[in-house]
Amino acid sequence: MNGPEIHVEFAPELLLFVPRARPTGATKAATDGVSSLGHVVESLGVPLTEVGALLVDGREVPAAHVPQAGESVTVRAVAHPQRVPGAPLRFLLDVHLGTLARRLRLLGVDTAYESTDIGDPALAARSAAEQRVMLSRDRGLLRRRELWAGAFVYSTRPEEQLTYVLDRFQPELRPWSRCTACNGLLRKASKEDVADQLKGGTHRTYDVFAQCAECGRAYWKGAHHDQLVAIVERAVASRPAPH
Template identity: 35%
Template structure:
């Protein structure tokens, strides 16, 4: 049997160059689910937000028939497709993450922006998939195979190894600028930061820090202390860059 598939926008990045941006005739034996045929083309199902077959929205379990016309779309950032969406009971954009072991710097950046981001460098693939499923977290990875696991319904395949560009990609993909709450999470452990009076922590500060800084925050989980020093300035510069590089119409933060 044969069906015609068309993959739109950035989904073409997962296809061989000679198969991008065109209608593809895909052959298959017996009836296969649309999810299986999408992933056999190299595209993780977590990258897909809408599938239309002969103009009608379907879910991933739909069994493709001879001659079907299948249109596959990526996540929509600015268009509300809720009335059409059949793939999942809820949208992907809940801004809570779990990251694979190669993304420590990205995890720190996301925590700096205030996003709940689980990270350990010793999570195995099964653990990552289970955490994503049970805690409804978006799984961030460069491993396409990991995103094809059936447990994973929320995920994003990073296109670059550069942590700053990875951060920019995640913020754009999930339209996060309006949700940013900088300096509210611990970069080290992901715990929430709370203001703490200088008198309570004075004995833990270096002499120069005690002399020149008055406002402090402390992680309620690990006890790490933060203040507006040079590290804070570097992080603020990154936030300014991110805002400039992202959609200029997004909400200020």
């Protein structure tokens, strides 16, 4: 490594992004006296969305701090629960997180989802325009400056993804209030309101319905209802007790 160096130590949760720092959690990084500490951390592989406090020789500094040769830097992981200031908490998910999007909507969490790959610039722009937290496993996307806010989804398993998002952000849950297909709000509906969507057996068997105010999709307690109830109950049970 050429030029002046700083010593950088990462929290264990962040070593996924910095293979060169394994197994000790520490590595060296070059400093040019111009680049910010945030830039240096990202150049080592860690999106700033995953970074909590930054300490230089034991004192907390902003990401804009310009490190000097010989400094010792500690990079902590973002604290849970993470508070996102300024806007009601809502999310935007990329094309790879469809199951997570549907489960968040099932819980009544305002969740936008792009079912096609519209590209990182468009996703980042939507996050900023609608003030939504971008959830993704794409590290490059999470490094885009125009994001409103973002978070890396560590697991590839929907159950673990949901648990992680609920723990990290602790959104308000309003189960059964949103359309899992489009994120619209649900309202009570009569059998006559949704009759054109019901097959014969469903029409005869069920009498309680809801309908999306946006896309018109009908909902009732069908064959998979027990599975959905189990997801909701686990999520509600995982909430921290009120103080």
